[in-house]
Amino acid sequence: MSVIEPLLLLSPAILTFFLIWVLSKRKRKHLNLPPGNSGWPFLGETIAYLKPHPATSMGEFMEKHISRFGKVFRSNLFGEPTIVSADAGLNRFILQNEGRLFECSYPKSIGGILGKWSMLVLVGDMHRDMRMISLNFLSNARLRTHLLREVEQHTLLVLRSWKENTSFSAQEEAKKFTFNLMAKHIMSMEPGKPESEKLKREYITFMKGVVSAPLDFPGTAYRKALQSRSVILGVIERKMEERRHKVHDICDEVEEDDLLGWVLKQSDLSTEQILDLILSLLFAGHETSSVAITLAIFFLEGCPKAVQELREEHLAIARFKKQEGRESKLNWEDYKKMEFTQCVINETLRLGNVVRFVHRKALQNIRYKGYDIPCGWKVLPVFTAVHLDPLLYNEPQQFNPWRWQKGPSPPNMTMTSSFMPFGGGPRLCAGSELAKLEIAVFIHHLVLNFHWKLAEPDNALVFPFVDFPKGLPIKVHILT
Numbered sequence: 001m002s003v004i005e006p007l008l009l010l011s012p013a014i015l016t017f018f019l020i021w022v023l024s025k026r027k028r029k030h031l032n033l034p035p036g037n038s039g040w041p042f043l044g045e046t047i048a049y050l051k052p053h054p055a056t057s058m059g060e061f062m063e064k065h066i067s068r069f070g071k072v073f074r075s076n077l078f079g080e081p082t083i084v085s086a087d088a089g090l091n092r093f094i095l096q097n098e099g100r101l102f103e104c105s106y107p108k109s110i111g112g113i114l115g116k117w118s119m120l121v122l123v124g125d126m127h128r129d130m131r132m133i134s135l136n137f138l139s140n141a142r143l144r145t146h147l148l149r150e151v152e153q154h155t156l157l158v159l160r161s162w163k164e165n166t167s168f169s170a171q172e173e174a175k176k177f178t179f180n181l182m183a184k185h186i187m188s189m190e191p192g193k194p195e196s197e198k199l200k201r202e203y204i205t206f207m208k209g210v211v212s213a214p215l216d217f218p219g220t221a222y223r224k225a226l227q228s229r230s231v232i233l234g235v236i237e238r239k240m241e242e243r244r245h246k247v248h249d250i251c252d253e254v255e256e257d258d259l260l261g262w263v264l265k266q267s268d269l270s271t272e273q274i275l276d277l278i279l280s281l282l283f284a285g286h287e288t289s290s291v292a293i294t295l296a297i298f299f300l301e302g303c304p305k306a307v308q309e310l311r312e313e314h315l316a317i318a319r320f321k322k323q324e325g326r327e328s329k330l331n332w333e334d335y336k337k338m339e340f341t342q343c344v345i346n347e348t349l350r351l352g353n354v355v356r357f358v359h360r361k362a363l364q365n366i367r368y369k370g371y372d373i374p375c376g377w378k379v380l381p382v383f384t385a386v387h388l389d390p391l392l393y394n395e396p397q398q399f400n401p402w403r404w405q406k407g408p409s410p411p412n413m414t415m416t417s418s419f420m421p422f423g424g425g426p427r428l429c430a431g432s433e434l435a436k437l438e439i440a441v442f443i444h445h446l447v448l449n450f451h452w453k454l455a456e457p458d459n460a461l462v463f464p465f466v467d468f469p470k471g472l473p474i475k476v477h478i479l480t
């Protein structure tokens with residue numbers, strides 16, 4: 001008779017517990033988890049994963065893990081067991097099966113700061129409704145009728161303030177441009193007005209908290225960001241009240257052309273929901289595209305041949321405009337002619353990787369290429385690792401916009417189908433077309449009006465958001 005038998009007889013509870021333990025262990029054994037390790041308790045390998053590195057690399061953590069374990073491996077990140085994927089096929093599979101096999105799952109701190117109604121954290125029907133509203137506001141039709149004009153106006157507002165031979169931060173300028181544009185398009189706030197400037201200042205504090213560790217103590221960046229969040233929401237709410245009064249006074253006669261006016265009229269969202277929607281659109285639409293524009297300025301500075309080719313493309317467009325007797329404004333036809341510019345944009349996003357990975361979790365046990373992904377585990381599709389894969393892109397570290405050119409041979413499908421700068425599936429970036437339009441129009445006026453060079457050496461780093469430590473200081477020469 002063994003020693004534990006009487007013990008088990010004594011307590012059926014212990015027996016049940018023991019049985020469950022054995023069974024779960026056996027179940028785990030049957031699972032063929034991808035290789036990898038879990039690192040430290042709780043922290044896991046998060047510190048190594050988030051270690052700053054150049055934006056044009058995938059970072060030491062990814063490089064080492066991929067060479068040791070392959071493109072799919074397991075780890076422990078952000079406090080949870082995680083499957084990391086650097087596999088283009090698995091990444092696509094994950095994004096396409098949103099809501100069925102996988103679901104968006106950002107860390108709690110993101111929801112705390114962006115709000116529980118933010119599009120980034122919502123799932124299911126509520127996400128679908130908010131997405132419809134956003135897509136409506138960023139549709140191709142609106143790009144043609146409203147946004148192209150606004151994008152150009154805001155580009156010129158920023159570029160016309162640039163002075164010959166003085167050093168300034170290109171990143172600041174790009175941020176000014178995208179912020180002004182979003183504030184205008186979302187709630188008709190005019191650049192330069194005191195309320196807009198106040199919003200911009202608060203927003204900077206807010207962003208510092210988004211990228212910081214979520215420690216809610218007095219003095220931390222996270223706590224300050226939570227405070228900024230309520231100031232920002234206050235500003236937006238005041239705008240809402242103004243608007244409600246206006247609509248009331250003139251008995252629905254005013255056609256408001258911004259997002260705020262539209263949601264107030266056409267949707268039955270609560271005030272709290274509208275505030276989070278607007279804040280998350282401001283966030284999603286401002287940070288990403290300003291970084292992309294800064295990266296383009298940076299990469300192009302190191303590639304005079306591409307600037308030359310861009311200048312030819314845009315000079316031709318400008319000449320055509322003149323021939324037609326059109327004064328200054330770009331139209332949709334002009335935009336469609338910016339073919340090489342689109343190659344530059346793709347290459348900037350491929351090499352710079354503005355959004356490096358997204359957060360998902362498995363909704364059930366999933367088998368992929370012989371590996372098991374257990375239900376409830378976090379899953380991180382890492383786009384960067386795919387975009388810098390030498391098997392997919394020749395000399396991936398090189399800025400080579402010509403790789404996107406449609407030559408006589410058919411385009412390489414492996415390359416385009418593994419390229420996911422805007423994510424994919426039902427959560428594909430709602431603003432991808434706007435983002436490309438912003439970059440293209442900015443480039444148009446940049447190459448036609450300026451020569452630029454770096455005033456000091458600077459580099460794009462990942463902290464884990466892409467950022468230039470010195471703000472990319474440049475000096476320009478105005479072309480006449």
Ligand code: HEM
Pocket residue numbers: 104119120131134138281282284285286288289292354355358359421422423424426427428429430431432434435
């Ligand atoms: C170069 C610039 C941009 C990049 C690289 C980018 C990238 C992304 C990515 C990768 C996602 C997917 C996130 C996920 O699946 O978890 C996303 C979502 C989103 N983006 Fe962008 N984005 C950019 C610009 C913009 C702009 C200008 C807007 C305009 C407001 C915008 C609005 C959104 C929205 C609303 C979502 C959420 C979509 C949803 O959940 O259904 N983005 N973006």
Ligand SMILES: *[C@@H]1O[C@H](CO)[C@@H](O)[C@H](O)[C@H]1NC(C)=O
Pocket residue numbers: 165
């Ligand atoms: C630009 O400014 C620098 C000093 O900041 C000066 O040495 C240089 O001569 C200036 N160049 C031109 C073209 O004005």
Ligand SMILES: *[C@@H]1O[C@H](CO)[C@@H](O)[C@H](O)[C@H]1NC(C)=O
Pocket residue numbers: 391392393394411412413414415
């Ligand atoms: C595309 O490129 C990859 C890697 O360079 C290569 O393996 C593949 O055969 C190419 N496909 C086509 C259709 O050219």
Ligand SMILES: *[C@@H]1O[C@H](CO)[C@@H](O)[C@H](O)[C@H]1NC(C)=O
Pocket residue numbers: 339342343346404405416419420421
């Ligand atoms: C840029 O990438 C997109 C995929 O996001 C692709 O559809 C498009 O054809 C590419 N553009 C060029 C010029 O290759």
